Amino acid sequence: DAGVIQSPRHEVTEMGQEVTLRCKPISGHDYLFWYRQTMMRGLELLIYFNNNVPIDDSGMPEDRFSAKMPNASFSTLKIQPSEPRDSAVYFCASSPLKGQGSHEQYFGPGTRLTVT
């Protein structure tokens, strides 16, 4: 089975540009999470969805960040406009709803974003 797929794997952009990160969760998983990892702040939850509905976006840093999940197999995280302090590795993860796999998260390979 394919795991969580993220694209692009690396993104280098200039300050002020729009950045869109993409994620395809594991088929059949009901939860989708977006995390940001930096040396200073560690692994931070930005937002998560349950059945395509955003449940908790309290971790989204500011209005420049937005996330969507138009269907069960696709989600985007957009930063507009991007700033150098947004440079980080962004992970997408998915999780099954309940049962033996409850609460386990399966992570994608991450997108390394560099904003210059």
Added chain:
Amino acid sequence: AQKVTQAQTEISVVEKEDVTLDCVYETRDTTYYLFWYKQPPSGELVFLIRRNSFDEQNEISGRYSWNFQKSTSSFNFTITASQVVDSAVYFCALSEQRTGGFKTIFGAGTRLFVKA
């Protein structure tokens, strides 16, 4: 409040040594889940184990073992006869049920160096 503390920032051992990674958590919930994830140098986060709050049985999987003690709010991870391939950052995580989903927080991670 939800909190996960991994007091060991970095650990360095020589191959074949045993090593224990500590994790202490705080929660007010009676039902919760605990996890360990591994992040090797390649960057992806890999799920290792899940424990729910009702199951205090220790678990062994090959060279890996986990000791869950509710009395001390600890969920420690031991690698026996460490190998160079065990070099990674290891994260402990706590997950609690919330309306519409669940909330997971990660510890700061422990970086393990295994030298040949």
